[in-house]
Amino acid sequence: MNIGIVGGGIAGLTTALRLINRGHRIFLFEKDENLGGLAQAIDFSGAKLDKFYRHIFKSDKEIIELINELNLQNKLKWIKTPMGFYYEGKIYNFSTPVDLLKFSPLPFIDRIKLGLMSLYLKGVKNWRKYENITIKEWMEKYVGKKIYDVVWGPLLRQKFGDRADEIAMTFLYGRISARFKSRKKGGTEEVLGYLEGSYQVLIDKMENIIKQSNCQIFKNTTVEKLITENNKLKAIIANGKEYPLDIVILTCSPDIIKKLYNWHKDFDEKLGKHEYFGALTLIMSIKYSLSKIYWLNIADENSPFVAVVEHTNFISKENYNNNHIIYLGKYLSTENILYKMRDEEVKNLFLNYLKRIFPFLNEKDVLDYKVVREPYAQPVVKKNYSEILLDYKTPVQGIYIANMSQIYPEDRGMSYSVKIGNAVSNLIIKENL
Numbered sequence: 001m002n003i004g005i006v007g008g009g010i011a012g013l014t015t016a017l018r019l020i021n022r023g024h025r026i027f028l029f030e031k032d033e034n035l036g037g038l039a040q041a042i043d044f045s046g047a048k049l050d051k052f053y054r055h056i057f058k059s060d061k062e063i064i065e066l067i068n069e070l071n072l073q074n075k076l077k078w079i080k081t082p083m084g085f086y087y088e089g090k091i092y093n094f095s096t097p098v099d100l101l102k103f104s105p106l107p108f109i110d111r112i113k114l115g116l117m118s119l120y121l122k123g124v125k126n127w128r129k130y131e132n133i134t135i136k137e138w139m140e141k142y143v144g145k146k147i148y149d150v151v152w153g154p155l156l157r158q159k160f161g162d163r164a165d166e167i168a169m170t171f172l173y174g175r176i177s178a179r180f181k182s183r184k185k186g187g188t189e190e191v192l193g194y195l196e197g198s199y200q201v202l203i204d205k206m207e208n209i210i211k212q213s214n215c216q217i218f219k220n221t222t223v224e225k226l227i228t229e230n231n232k233l234k235a236i237i238a239n240g241k242e243y244p245l246d247i248v249i250l251t252c253s254p255d256i257i258k259k260l261y262n263w264h265k266d267f268d269e270k271l272g273k274h275e276y277f278g279a280l281t282l283i284m285s286i287k288y289s290l291s292k293i294y295w296l297n298i299a300d301e302n303s304p305f306v307a308v309v310e311h312t313n314f315i316s317k318e319n320y321n322n323n324h325i326i327y328l329g330k331y332l333s334t335e336n337i338l339y340k341m342r343d344e345e346v347k348n349l350f351l352n353y354l355k356r357i358f359p360f361l362n363e364k365d366v367l368d369y370k371v372v373r374e375p376y377a378q379p380v381v382k383k384n385y386s387e388i389l390l391d392y393k394t395p396v397q398g399i400y401i402a403n404m405s406q407i408y409p410e411d412r413g414m415s416y417s418v419k420i421g422n423a424v425s426n427l428i429i430k431e432n433l
């Protein structure tokens, strides 16, 4: 059989890894010049650096298993990470229950409620009850308007802009349960995982294994069309060339999948209901540290970015020519004017706001910078999302889907891309191979 995989991110690479060496010909198509998708690294400050800030949680079972399987466990480091919260001009520590108790923007009773809310959600098994209620509605009903207004509202607005109030409670449930499983000492201390040398190390290892097998990798190759006969896959067109295939796995977004084929009306409508936000990140190397905090949430609607991630408070600056690495991240619609701004304009806008948080920062001390954009970065999870959730199988024989939109109720992450890669390949093996 000829099997095609569209997309060389973590999901596509995992799928390839599971399907190689079974006596079939595998073709992996990636439109970019490099593999890795959102998890790719770039050359920056003398090292490979993930193009988006990156860590894993202790609960990320599938990626930890993959790291072990590929003998990379010695490179996986678990590190204690201080978190912060910027609110009305002040930075608050936001890592431990004690920090929460000291979080003065909320009345004391609300600080207790915020802590109890996380503990409660951690224990919830039946997430389906959160399907038809938004985070805003749930919080205002059960926890308090002030907690939404001060903490969660601003954070959600930074991630989903003016769509924040539409985000389903399942999204918050997914995030909080993953986060809690990453904590030690009864929830008081958080450790996050990083792969020495960036997650590119994992991607390169997968690429090498796949290359040495019966899989051909085509980079800079965009899949443009799916061709079928009698409702069965026949071939794909990539960069204008036809490749006969029996099976194809699409790891790209529903929006792209919609354009690849003239789908049956119902399925086409389902694909069309999916929405993604893009990501825009300014990466900088600077001469000094901004604070001791690794992840600083910015709860201010006027801020052009959602978080200040000081990567070198997580991984030593020695890896980056002793420079300090800062990511300023933002999720937004690709229609947003900010997404379309020139790199230098983004840098100036972000730096202007950053100087309000850290007035000692001098632009001259920024040694290098890079702006990174990705259009399909975060599925927008609205109420009753399971109604539009896509199966691995499509209505057309031989065409399968394994993409981020299928990760639910958890929030998307690399480990879940490994999980869907494992799941779709198991299904294909069971049904066809």
Ligand SMILES: Cc1cc2nc3c(=O)[nH]c(=O)nc-3n(C[C@H](O)[C@H](O)[C@H](O)COP(=O)(O)OP(=O)(O)OC[C@H]3O[C@@H](n4cnc5c(N)ncnc54)[C@H](O)[C@@H]3O)c2cc1C
Residues within 6 Å of the ligand: 006, 007, 008, 009, 010, 011, 012, 029, 030, 031, 032, 035, 036, 037, 038, 039, 052, 053, 054, 055, 056, 221, 222, 223, 224, 251, 252, 253, 256, 279, 281, 329, 374, 376, 377, 378, 403, 404, 412, 413, 414, 415, 417
């Ligand atoms: C800002 C940001 C921070 C993040 N931080 C973390 C983190 O700390 N920890 C974590 O675990 N996860 C994090 N993630 C999420 C994680 O990066 C993703 O969940 C994961 O990498 C998705 O992998 P994927 O293979 O499913 O999708 P993708 O990486 O999107 O891969 C899809 C691939 O398909 C290719 N493609 C699309 N269309 C075509 C076509 N027509 N033909 C050929 N190729 C095509 C794309 O170029 C891409 O390479 C973060 C994401 C972002 C945006």
